[in-house]
Amino acid sequence: MTTNNAPQSAVPSDGPVVRTVTGSVRGLQENGLAVFRGIPFAEPPVGELRFAAPRPATAWDGTREAYAFGPPPPQDLGIQGRTGVLEALEGDDWLTVNVWTPAPDPSARRPVMVWIYGGAYKLGHSGSPGYDAQRIARDGDVVVVTLNYRVGMEGFAQIEGAPANRGLLDQVAALEWVRENITAFGGDPDLVTVMGESAGAGSVSSLLAMPRARGLFRRAVAQSVPGTFFSLELAEDIGRALAAEAGLRPTVADLATTDPRRLPDVGQALGAKMLQYVDRWGRIAPTVTPFSPVVDGDVLPTTPWQALASGSARDVDLLVGHNRDEFRLFLVMGGMYGSITEEQATGALRLFAPGGEAGERAYRAAFPEASAGELYERVQTDWLFAMPSLRLAEAQVAGGGRAHLYELTWGAPGSGGVLGACHGLDIPLLFGTFEADLANLLWAGAGVTPEAEALSTRFRTAWTAFARTGDPGWPAYDTTDRSTQVLDTTPAVTAYPEETSRQLWEGCDFVPSPLLR
Known part of the structure; x- marks a missing residue:
């Protein structure tokens, strides 16, 4: 049959x-x-x-x-x-x-x-x-x-x-x-x-x-x-x-x-x-x-950050990272890019930055030249993707495990280049599927450049090497050197590039989102 x-x-x-x-x-x-x-x-x-x-x-x-x-x-x-x-x-x-x-x-x-x-x-x-x-x-x-x-x-x-x-x-x-x-x-x-x-x-x-x-x-x-x-x-x-x-x-x-x-x-x-x-x-x-x-206490007993810090995955090698301009995608797709007001920036900073109004003041002091739109984007990139990714690496190290950290800083060439290193850009770079999903935004008007192809190859080489050996080709992360692979036209290993944001979030625990009263 x-x-x-x-x-x-x-x-x-x-x-x-x-x-x-x-x-x-x-x-x-x-x-x-x-x-x-x-x-x-x-x-x-x-x-x-x-x-x-x-x-x-x-x-x-x-x-x-x-x-x-x-x-x-x-x-x-x-x-x-x-x-x-x-x-x-x-x-x-x-x-x-x-x-x-x-x-x-x-x-x-x-x-x-x-x-x-x-x-x-x-x-x-x-x-x-x-x-x-x-x-x-x-x-x-x-x-x-x-x-x-x-x-x-x-x-x-x-x-x-x-x-x-x-x-x-x-x-x-x-x-x-x-x-x-x-x-x-x-x-x-x-x-x-x-x-x-x-x-x-x-x-x-x-x-x-x-x-x-x-x-x-x-x-x-x-x-x-x-x-x-x-x-x-x-x-x-x-x-x-x-x-x-x-x-x-x-x-x-x-x-x-x-x-x-x-x-x-x-x-x-x-x-x-x-x-x-x-x-x-x-x-x-x-x-x-x-x-x-x-975080129900059964299927998922604790948050990943709590679990890793306690050593739950110390025998699992971890490769983790984020894109520099994560939230830009949502601004562009929502028609908000370039039109954020000071009032909107203030509201976002007070809601998303650690410490409410104190967090707003800290962000404005840390990024004194940033426009309202840049602050609005920065704090939402940080709270939603960048800091959770960084903290996962730090929790893994704290729990006795090994982690490798990266940041994608290469910007998508399409749509006039406004998207930068936005959320989702890493998917076509990893799979080499440049004509699928968000292609109408990421490559529009520019096509797939030799730089994109080269970076795509670099993604697959690092990811498959990690799968084979646990080493993607750059040093493991630690809280002293904070070695991070910057993925761009010219790759480089540096200290974590978003140090200002890291310091703003230092000591802030990622706990389950509560029901407010």
Whole structure:
């Protein structure tokens, strides 16, 4: 028997076949790689499994055709291009993995790199063209796995009767699939690196702190770690507000009556008016993202910074960093770049800087020549991505582990060069997918320059070297020299470049965002 999950026109008869623990899969030979798409690692989380922890996939007879990406999980519309898919099917089989391998030879034992997509915990799909991993697998001679996990209300809303952090539990289930199956694809289950960007980096950071994930990976790459982790009390309050948008209670019994493809509308409706909740939800409200990992005391016992500082991941090598101009992307996409007022800057500084009004004064004193727009951008880059990423490296070192730190300072050439080293720029540089996702902004009017290609190669060389050896090619971070790899046209290792911001945030703990009274 053959199980068909791809268009008939795409079905060859001589593709590579691999036996997994649940059945055989047939892939495609593409550009010197064997590629397998849409392999289930868990049962579809619908019906009786709605809002439940993932359950292992049911075995099948015969050979399953692994030619097409599995369907995306229900999600927000999001950033244009981020939900773009390549040959993706419709259906409920959201929990699937994809594998790129130089050869499915069980004796090869190549390093394995597992990518976890970002998207504010409310959107994302491993089939997005920007995550085509062929260049990483081919250039680095590694096996690359990408995976789907539940986002939005399905994956992260706090719901009575459901486990917290279901999206994170999906990721653990996918890593368990890797441990059990990757040898057959030519990978080494003892040499697994998890990596992700933005919410994907927040997920990687969470996995470092989760007892359920212990032992499933040897190394971790976290690109632009967001500092948004919810306390249980805050998550429950947001869960009530989400359910109220649908006229329901935040319970499995109520919410399971709603089609999962309609629930993203609830998240979007609440996101559009989150600023009304700033007195209750604080810094979280302006993010318009009502989803994040929840420090629930069980699935996620503590924040990643607390866990790493206590030594929870001292046996895991860490590569972590951020982009210099992270928040610029959101200013440009929101039509706010170049139009921030002093009043807006003051409001942002008092809300996001540590210390409220004292934090505002400290930022203005530290950056005396900065305009209102520069201050507005700087403090939001710092609190949302830069300082959480830096602190993750510092926590890992404090806990007796090893960390390598980087900052991307090369600016995107498109859109008149205004984007700088913005959020998300590292994705096409790592994957070499210059025509996908945010390409209409990042390269518009400029095209892919030789400098971009060279930096892209440098990304893949460093990331795959780290996956293989734990050394990306520059010194490990410590709190004396603060060695940081600056990724630009001319690479350099320096002390951490954002020292002014580091000092402003020194001594400020990253704790779960509280529910304000």
